[in-house]
Amino acid sequence: MKLINDTGLPVCGTDSSLPLEGPGAQPYQSSGCNRSAVELDQSPPLLVDAWLVPLFFALIMLVGLVGNSLVIHVITKHRQMRTVTNFYIANLATTDIIFLVCCVPFTATLYPLPSWVFGDFMCRIVNYLQQVTAQATCITLTAMSVDRCYATVYPLQSLRHRTPRVAMAVSVGIWIGSFVLSVPVAAYQTLDTGYWYGPQTYCIETFPSVYHQKTFILYTFLVVYLLPLITICVCYAFMLKRMSRPVVEPSDNNYQVQLLAERSEAIRTKISKMVVVIVVLFTICWGPIQFFILFQAFNSNFQKNYEMYKIKIWAHCMSYSNSSVNPIVYAFMGANFRKSFKKAFPFIFKQRVGTTGGAVVNTEMHLVSSGT
Numbered sequence: 059m060k061l062i063n064d065t066g067l068p069v070c071g072t073d074s075s076l077p078l079e080g081p082g083a084q085p086y087q088s089s090g091c092n093r094s095a096v097e098l099d100q101s102p103p104l105l106v107d108a109w110l111v112p113l114f115f116a117l118i119m120l121v122g123l124v125g126n127s128l129v130i131h132v133i134t135k136h137r138q139m140r141t142v143t144n145f146y147i148a149n150l151a152t153t154d155i156i157f158l159v160c161c162v163p164f165t166a167t168l169y170p171l172p173s174w175v176f177g178d179f180m181c182r183i184v185n186y187l188q189q190v191t192a193q194a195t196c197i198t199l200t201a202m203s204v205d206r207c208y209a210t211v212y213p214l215q216s217l218r219h220r221t222p223r224v225a226m227a228v229s230v231g232i233w234i235g236s237f238v239l240s241v242p243v244a245a246y247q248t249l250d251t252g253y254w255y256g257p258q259t260y261c262i263e264t265f266p267s268v269y270h271q272k273t274f275i276l277y278t279f280l281v282v283y284l285l286p287l288i289t290i291c292v293c294y295a296f297m298l299k300r301m302s303r304p305v306v307e308p309s310d311n312n313y314q315v316q317l318l319a320e321r322s323e324a325i326r327t328k329i330s331k332m333v334v335v336i337v338v339l340f341t342i343c344w345g346p347i348q349f350f351i352l353f354q355a356f357n358s359n360f361q362k363n364y365e366m367y368k369i370k371i372w373a374h375c376m377s378y379s380n381s382s383v384n385p386i387v388y389a390f391m392g393a394n395f396r397k398s399f400k401k402a403f404p405f406i407f408k409q410r411v412g413t414t415g416g417a418v419v420n421t422e423m424h425l426v427s428s429g430t
Contacts, residue, residue, distance in 0.1 A: 105169075107371055112166040114375055118382045122158045125385025126151035132398040139398055142209075143333070145225035146202040147388065149232070150195060150336075154381035157191040160184060162378055174261040178249050181261035186244035192344075193282050194236040195380075199337055200286040201228050206330050207293035211300045239281070242274060275355045283348045290337050297330060335387050343380035346373035 129151040133139045164176060164184045174181060205225070209216045248264045251257060265271035350373050354360050388395045 107368075108170045111169045111371060111375065115162050115166040115378065118378050119158050119162055122154055122382030122385075125382060126154045126158075128399065129385050129388060129395070130155075132395060136398050136401065139395075140222055142205060142220045142222055142225045143202065145222055145229060146198055146205065147384075149198050149229040150202075150384060153191045153194045153198065154384065156187065157195075157381050161188040161191070162381075165374070165378075172254055172256075173258040174249065175259075181249055182244045182247040185247050185261070185263075186240055189240040189243040189278075190236045193240060194232050196282050196286045196340070196344075197232045197236065198229065199340055200289050201232065202333055203290040203293040203337060206333050207297050210297045210330060246274075272355050275351060279348055279352050283344060287341060294330075294334060332387060336384055339383055339387065340380055343376045343383070347377045 130148055133144050133148045161184055164180065167175070176184075205220065209220055243263075246263050246265050247261060250260050250262050250264070252260055263271070265274065347370070350370055360366075
């Protein structure tokens with residue numbers, strides 16, 4: 059089978075694996091191609107994705123690094139922002155920054171460059187960190203959803219157990235577990251040689267057998283995507299059931315107590331909605347690449363052609379864009395994040411005089427700072 063790219067030239071090589079299993083993986087190639095057909099022009103054809111994808115990745119890095127750095131700065135600088143939910147949000151921002159810095163630039167070089175040029179150590183560490191950060195992200199989202207469910211279903215009990223110290227311990231445990239469980243990725247990464255418009259070096263996964271490869275792909279799909287998604291859906295089903303219950307009126311009909319309870323419930327609902335949006339974006343952004351890799355590994359009739367290559371490029375761009383959209387969600391849906399952004403950077407945000415009374419603002423900040 060000969061593959062023809064969008065320049066009309068045959069793509070030849072010694073390996074027929076799909077690209078972008080990880081940074082440095084081989085481009086779409088086919089065996090049995092006449093090498094002399096391309097020896098007249100030893101330079102690979104410049105495809106559209108050679109400059110378009112790196113440009114998109116650069117935009118993702120710029121938005122993601124600035125946005126996530128602002129999130130961490132606001133949470134660490136303002137004491138009232140050091141809540142349980144915000145600790146998990148800071149952990150998400152940290153995973154996004156590590157992913158953007160350690161993985162995205164190396165993956166971007168795969169499109170303009172035909173070979174992996176960073177050596178064996180970076181081949182292993184880049185793929186390893188990509189797995190670690192993806193795993194830490196999904197487990198953090200799961201922990202954040204469980205935390206919101208606990209706070210909504212058991213509001214009184216959660217006041218004693220939901221503390222920033224517990225959230226910090228859970229976050230550290232997530233990182234340790236992600237580093238340990240991702241070790242196979244580093245162990246099975248290696249450099250290989252091939253031919254595509256000249257001798258090339260590729261960073262690929264070499265499992266002991268096809269069985270080991272499929273087992274690890276299935277494990278990644280279940281642990282990094284499906285099981286966390288099921289857990290999150292169950293949590294929010296409990297939350298929706300709890301929120302649908304009628305609110306019990308205070309026994310003394312005290313207006314201020316009732317007003318405080320209503321505002322507390324409103325703030326909890328807003329925070330829960332923000333978490334839902336973050337989880338939905340994670341599902342949409344990471345779903346295509348997870349299902350694509352699973353379909354590729356377990357479908358014996360999978361066609362390795364340039365159309366599939368384009369679909370996989372789109373799926374990777376979707377997954378990488380998730381690291382830059384979360385800060386935008388906080389900015390649009392988190393009122394306290396917006397206020398803290400304005401306090402931290404008054405020269406960027408113009409202060410607007412609102413009609414809301416100071417008592418309402420103080421009540422809201424008190425509720426958030428109490429661990430809501």
